[in-house]
Amino acid sequence: MIEEWKRIEQKKIASVYLIIGVEDYIINETKKRLLENVLSEDELEFNYVNFDLDETPIQLALEEVETLPFFGDKRLVLASNPSFLTTEKNKSKVEHQPEKLEAYLNNPVDYSVLCLVAHVEKLDERKKLTKLLKKTATVIEAKRPNEKEFIAWIQNKIKENQFEMQQEAILHLFELTSGNLTTAMNELDKLMLYKFEEKKVVLQDVENIVVRSLEQNIFLLLDKLIAQDIAGALRIYYDLLKQKEEPIKIMALVGSQFRLLNQLKILEKEGYSSQQAAGMLKVHPFRAKLAAKQARSFTQEELNFALLRVSEIDLELKTGFGNREQKLEWFLFELEDYRKKQKGLI
Numbered sequence: 001m002i003e004e005w006k007r008i009e010q011k012k013i014a015s016v017y018l019i020i021g022v023e024d025y026i027i028n029e030t031k032k033r034l035l036e037n038v039l040s041e042d043e044l045e046f047n048y049v050n051f052d053l054d055e056t057p058i059q060l061a062l063e064e065v066e067t068l069p070f071f072g073d074k075r076l077v078l079a080s081n082p083s084f085l086t087t088e089k090n091k092s093k094v095e096h097q098p099e100k101l102e103a104y105l106n107n108p109v110d111y112s113v114l115c116l117v118a119h120v121e122k123l124d125e126r127k128k129l130t131k132l133l134k135k136t137a138t139v140i141e142a143k144r145p146n147e148k149e150f151i152a153w154i155q156n157k158i159k160e161n162q163f164e165m166q167q168e169a170i171l172h173l174f175e176l177t178s179g180n181l182t183t184a185m186n187e188l189d190k191l192m193l194y195k196f197e198e199k200k201v202v203l204q205d206v207e208n209i210v211v212r213s214l215e216q217n218i219f220l221l222l223d224k225l226i227a228q229d230i231a232g233a234l235r236i237y238y239d240l241l242k243q244k245e246e247p248i249k250i251m252a253l254v255g256s257q258f259r260l261l262n263q264l265k266i267l268e269k270e271g272y273s274s275q276q277a278a279g280m281l282k283v284h285p286f287r288a289k290l291a292a293k294q295a296r297s298f299t300q301e302e303l304n305f306a307l308l309r310v311s312e313i314d315l316e317l318k319t320g321f322g323n324r325e326q327k328l329e330w331f332l333f334e335l336e337d338y339r340k341k342q343k344g345l346i
Helices: 003-009 024-038 041-047 058-065 098-106 128-136 147-160 167-176 181-194 203-209 214-226 230-242 247-269 274-281 285-295 300-318 324-342
Strands: 016-021 048-052 075-080 112-118 138-142
Touching: 003 024, 016 024, 016 128, 024 075, 024 112, 024 138, 024 181, 041 048, 048 058, 058 075, 058 098, 058 112, 098 128, 147 167, 147 181, 167 181, 167 203, 181 203, 214 230, 214 247, 214 285, 214 324, 230 247, 230 324, 247 274, 247 285, 247 300, 247 324, 274 285, 300 324
Parallel strands: 016 112, 016 138, 048 075, 075 112
Antiparallel strands: none
16 A cells, blocks of 8 residues: 555645556555545545646646635645646637646645646656655655566555455456556456455356456467467457457557567567567556567567558558458468478478
8 A cells, every 4th residue: 555545544644645657556546545545435526626628728727726715724726738848739718827836735725725737657757846856845756666566556445455365366357457557457346246245255256257358369369379379369359349349449459469569579679678679669567578579489580571561551541441350360370370381390
């Protein structure tokens, strides 16, 4: 659990909070704790406001912050998407006055709680306002957890609910959700409901209950291809078609995975670890670790062939050439034949 959550639950509330990161579970849980501990149910209607700063200027949000509470002791103002604190270009036509926030941070009121939510990996550290905000606000990082942190999150929630969960079941949950904490927590809720009587989650429960993401299915499809199990790869593909997934979307994800394998193979040759490569390519370290393993099963020539065919098929799909459903089938057979030729098997 995040240390600051304990302080919120102890009613030790700060005047200004800053949430930075893209992990929705941490963002939503922080919001939930603030709502539960700053305001009572009766106070919510009059003293809680939620702004999207892509639509509302920061100065109007601050006017709400500086408005005295109505029928209560505190006001809570949430303000999301402060693009003026990031390197991203502001796509909205809203004109912010960041200097108003700077003035407020230097002299915040004691009857309101302001919570800024920046759904980005990091802020623009060069900005004077960013430095001031980090100095004066209580910062909560909503970053994607690594494998060790992920396991700790799951174990903590299991313990809170007086459940048990096998270690291999936790690891399999990690694999099936690609380390996405928000998805994993949703799936864990389903698992605990499913095993409510026994209070214990085992590996088979995860296999039976947790839904594989489309990305995870694509990863497994490539695993089948690496193992020369074309029939297994096709079974996964046909299952995806039955689930109404679009062939063009499936092919795009296959192409994306092959591009990742190619990039990881190149970076590995240059001496980078999968962890370092993950940072450079901005992908989850766990995904990079598994993809790096897949990349070692292909030669550079095979990856070049795959990328060329993927680009050709992408054009064919977009121009309506041929049977859409058969494109991936032919790609799998063509790549398998190419690999066999490279090895002198045919």
